[in-house]
Amino acid sequence: MKRWVWSLFILALLSALPLVVETQFYLHIFILTFLYASFANSWNLIGGYAGQLSLGHAAFFGIGAYACAIGSVKFGISPFIGLAIGVIIAVLVSAAIGYPCFRLRGPFYTLSTIAFAEVVRLLTLYWRDLTEGAVGILIPFKPGVANLIFSGKVPYYYIGLAMMALSTFLCYHVERSRFGYYLVAVREDEDAAEACGIRSARYKLYAAMISAAIAAVCGVFYVQYMLFIDPEGVFNLNVSIQAALMTIIGGAGTWLGPVVGAALLIPLGEFLRGWLGGAARGLHMAFYGIVLIVVVMVIPQGIVVTVKNLLKTKATRKVEEERR
Amino acid sequence: MRRNVLEVKDLTRRFGGLVAVDGVSFQIAEGELMGLIGPNGAGKTTIFNLISGHLLPTSGSIRFLDMDITHLKPPAARCLAGIGRTFQIVKPFGGLTVWDNVTIGALARHPDMGEARERARQMLEFVGLWGYKEVAARSLTLPGRKRLEMARAMATEPKLLLLDEVMAGLTPTEISEVLPMIRRFAEEFNVAIIVVEHVMAAVMRLCEWIVVIHHGKKISEGTPKEVTKDPKVIEAYLGEEAFIA
Numbered sequence: 001m002k003r004w005v006w007s008l009f010i011l012a013l014l015s016a017l018p019l020v021v022e023t024q025f026y027l028h029i030f031i032l033t034f035l036y037a038s039f040a041n042s043w044n045l046i047g048g049y050a051g052q053l054s055l056g057h058a059a060f061f062g063i064g065a066y067a068c069a070i071g072s073v074k075f076g077i078s079p080f081i082g083l084a085i086g087v088i089i090a091v092l093v094s095a096a097i098g099y100p101c102f103r104l105r106g107p108f109y110t111l112s113t114i115a116f117a118e119v120v121r122l123l124t125l126y127w128r129d130l131t132e133g134a135v136g137i138l139i140p141f142k143p144g145v146a147n148l149i150f151s152g153k154v155p156y157y158y159i160g161l162a163m164m165a166l167s168t169f170l171c172y173h174v175e176r177s178r179f180g181y182y183l184v185a186v187r188e189d190e191d192a193a194e195a196c197g198i199r200s201a202r203y204k205l206y207a208a209m210i211s212a213a214i215a216a217v218c219g220v221f222y223v224q225y226m227l228f229i230d231p232e233g234v235f236n237l238n239v240s241i242q243a244a245l246m247t248i249i250g251g252a253g254t255w256l257g258p259v260v261g262a263a264l265l266i267p268l269g270e271f272l273r274g275w276l277g278g279a280a281r282g283l284h285m286a287f288y289g290i291v292l293i294v295v296v297m298v299i300p301q302g303i304v305v306t307v308k309n310l311l312k313t314k315a316t317r318k319v320e321e322e323r324r
Numbered sequence: 325m326r327r328n329v330l331e332v333k334d335l336t337r338r339f340g341g342l343v344a345v346d347g348v349s350f351q352i353a354e355g356e357l358m359g360l361i362g363p364n365g366a367g368k369t370t371i372f373n374l375i376s377g378h379l380l381p382t383s384g385s386i387r388f389l390d391m392d393i394t395h396l397k398p399p400a401a402r403c404l405a406g407i408g409r410t411f412q413i414v415k416p417f418g419g420l421t422v423w424d425n426v427t428i429g430a431l432a433r434h435p436d437m438g439e440a441r442e443r444a445r446q447m448l449e450f451v452g453l454w455g456y457k458e459v460a461a462r463s464l465t466l467p468g469r470k471r472l473e474m475a476r477a478m479a480t481e482p483k484l485l486l487l488d489e490v491m492a493g494l495t496p497t498e499i500s501e502v503l504p505m506i507r508r509f510a511e512e513f514n515v516a517i518i519v520v521e522h523v524m525a526a527v528m529r530l531c532e533w534i535v536v537i538h539h540g541k542k543i544s545e546g547t548p549k550e551v552t553k554d555p556k557v558i559e560a561y562l563g564e565e566a567f568i569a
Contacts, residue, residue: 192417196400197404198400199398199400
């Protein structure tokens with residue numbers, strides 16, 4: 001119950017925020033944080049709970065974004081249909097990658113996701129008729145709900161918030177469900193999971209497909225917000241790494257981890273970029289690297305788990321130690 | 325007449341040039357306790373892996389409850405059919421609590437989370453681990469982990485349970501606690517249990533029937549008394565010891 005009260009409280013607080021905050025830059029940071037928290041949530045399903053390290057989530061993100069952008073700009077179809085098409089393609093693609101890889105053990109899934117994201121990036125670069133190549137696609141600014149384009153940042157703020165809340169709720173629910181237990185069992189030990197009647201390849205595949213669907217939705221939000229898309233922006237390895245990084249730093253395999261990770265890293269990255277200016281482009285990535293190293297060394301389970309352990313009273317810890 | 329749960333016929337498994345299991349046949353009825361013994365490297369765990377589906381046989385057949393499961397894949401399908409197992413090198417879900425570990429086993433039969441947790445609670449009480457329910461599995465001691473594996477396997481409600489060296493590394497006191505537990509499980513749930521074990525005294529006390537494996541072949545079979553008097557068995561064990569010495 002307490003958890004519910006807190007979640008609703010924070011949600012209410014965030015909902016009220018745009019009434020007070022009018023600085024566009026701050027709203028922008030919040031919107032990005034919501035977007036990346038949702039994206040990290042999608043990564044958490046396959047990378048956190050199921051323990052299958054994907055370093056190609058940019059592919060699903062980008063497929064969603066490009067499907068929507070190409071659909072509306074080249075074929076004049078509604079972004080909502082573009083969203084549906086993007087999600088379907090992303091799910092099919094993730095199934096195609098996962099089906100052979102999840103039968104194997106070892107780094108195959110990780111390698112395949114990296115390779116696939118690269119292939120998609122190169123394809124969009126060279127398939128100029130459809131994607132405009134490196135020039136990118138500019139989406140004409142025609143505000144309206146039907147176009148999923150809004151003037152001002154506030155509508156994006158609320159859509160982003162809803163996206164984050166929903167995907168976080170999904171993770172929360174998964175964590176307590178049979179599906180989530182099975183994913184974690186597969187992560188902890190595949191042989192033992194099989195011996196418990198868990199068809200590990202199948203459950204990994206389900207997780208990968210759901211994850212890809214959410215990532216594609218995030219991609220659509222990205223392109224409708226930025227109104228511009230180019231291969232480097234969405235398919236870059238950095239995008240994939242960010243999703244993994246935020247989740248791991250926040251706490252992989254915990255429902256709150258990705259949100260905490262995003263809330264920490266996105267504002268930090270944006271402010272750093274602002275302060276350092278153009279003189280030190282990419283320095284914020286170096287900073288990310290340092291944060292990751294520190295987290296892995298000091299709190300390998302991520303922020304959420306560490307804080308939880310700290311909050312445990314001394315008494316219960318003592319009991320646990322005595323049992324050992 | 326008790327119904328046969330498992331019939332293994334001419335089971336053979338090669339690893340390249342090595343024949344790890346060579347034409348082994350045996351059967352076990354419901355509620356029966358069978359011991360599978362033999363010197364190190366005889367192929368006992370390989371037989372378990374073949375029955376549980378973690379390995380597939382080169383030739384031979386395995387029938388389980390009138391079903392041909394020789395090539396049934398993946399191992400999960402065999403668990404759902406009713407074969408539970410533990411691992412010689414224990415494989416707990418280390419990061420999860422003891423209760424969660426057993427709940428995952430119980431979910432195989434009880435998709436509802438509440439029911440599964442209740443079932444898991446019963447199994448933890450059965451093996452005497454209920455007091456440790458919130459402890460992370462990896463922080464249990466070795467005997468604790470072995471019990472946890474048993475509880476988890478039992479929670480899948482098997483008709484056939486494969487126990488791979490659940491008594492290795494236990495003190496005599498701990499063994500005398502585990503023995504009645506295994507026996508009770510066979511009786512109360514009418515489960516056929518095969519134990520692979522190096523602690524001979526325990527096997528002899530526990531099992532009604534014993535199959536002896538040496539170099540992948542079955543060299544003897546019978547009641548504990550018959551087997552211990554079999555010259556081939558004595559030779560297999562003494563021969564090995566002489567070799568070690």
